[in-house]
Amino acid sequence: MRPLIFAANWKMQVTPAEARAFVARFLELHPPREGRALWFFPAAVSLEATTTALQGRGDTRVGAQDVHWEPKGAFTGATSIPLARGAGATGALVGHSERRHVFGETEAETGRKVTALLAASLTPMLCVGELLAEREAGQTEAVVIRQLRAGLAGVSPADLQCVVIAYEPVWAIGTGRTATPADATVVHRAIRAELARLGASTRMSVLYGGSVNGGNAASLLAEVEIDGVLVGGASLDPVGWAEITGT
Numbered sequence: 001m002r003p004l005i006f007a008a009n010w011k012m013q014v015t016p017a018e019a020r021a022f023v024a025r026f027l028e029l030h031p032p033r034e035g036r037a038l039w040f041f042p043a044a045v046s047l048e049a050t051t052t053a054l055q056g057r058g059d060t061r062v063g064a065q066d067v068h069w070e071p072k073g074a075f076t077g078a079t080s081i082p083l084a085r086g087a088g089a090t091g092a093l094v095g096h097s098e099r100r101h102v103f104g105e106t107e108a109e110t111g112r113k114v115t116a117l118l119a120a121s122l123t124p125m126l127c128v129g130e131l132l133a134e135r136e137a138g139q140t141e142a143v144v145i146r147q148l149r150a151g152l153a154g155v156s157p158a159d160l161q162c163v164v165i166a167y168e169p170v171w172a173i174g175t176g177r178t179a180t181p182a183d184a185t186v187v188h189r190a191i192r193a194e195l196a197r198l199g200a201s202t203r204m205s206v207l208y209g210g211s212v213n214g215g216n217a218a219s220l221l222a223e224v225e226i227d228g229v230l231v232g233g234a235s236l237d238p239v240g241w242a243e244i245t246g247t
């Protein structure tokens with residue numbers, strides 16, 4: 001069975017106390033399953049509570065939603081990789097569309113974060129995806145490939161296998177609109193072709209994200225190109241999340 005990744009992005013929600021309660025309930029509902037890995041991306045202040053609550057569950061990992069590329073310094077409000085690691089993170093989202101389009105993160109900054117995470121032996125989950133206007137203008141693949149190249153610019157072919165890619169069309173995030181499995185597959189194929197050009201020798205995990213829920217997860221995961229899902233809204237309730245992770 002091909003390994004599947006289920007990643008929960010809690011965004012700016014879930015306090016430390018709520019994370020503890022969520023994990024306790026979720027773990028009752030989701031025993032470890034062969035060939036499935038679970039990621040949780042809580043807010044920075046809830047990293048440690050989430051990590052501690054998940055202790056002993058080797059099928060789970062915790063990551064930061066964003067990191068700065070500098071290890072320390074005068075960057076008020078930012079989370080460095082050592083700070084995230086100290087709170088239990090073993091990876092981080094990079095270039096999530098909200099970082100790019102709400103906070104103005106540049107593609108060059110995304111690349112610096114990926115490189116810094118790899119240098120620290122943490123897993124970057126690099127998010128790429130086009131805006132609705134870009135899709136309508138027929139630019140989807142060009143945008144996604146440009147974001148991939150920028151995000152992976154400093155990454156050696158050997159290190160590529162340590163990176164997880166998440167394709168998240170911006171128009172599908174939090175909108176209730178999901179790419180069809182066939183639409184997602186087209187973009188996933190383009191991503192894989194580019195990863196091969198960049199020198200990836202083994203199959204890298206490429207996830208899909210954007211309004212994934214209990215009703216559509218199975219059909220997306222049935223696509224051979226889709227190695228897992230990155231989920232925001234539908235990961236906030238432990239019962240609903242366990243339904244998805246048990247898909």
Ligand code: PGA
Binds near residue numbers: 009168212230
């Ligand atoms: P959504 O968010 O599932 O709420 O669309 C996905 C994401 O932003 O990663």
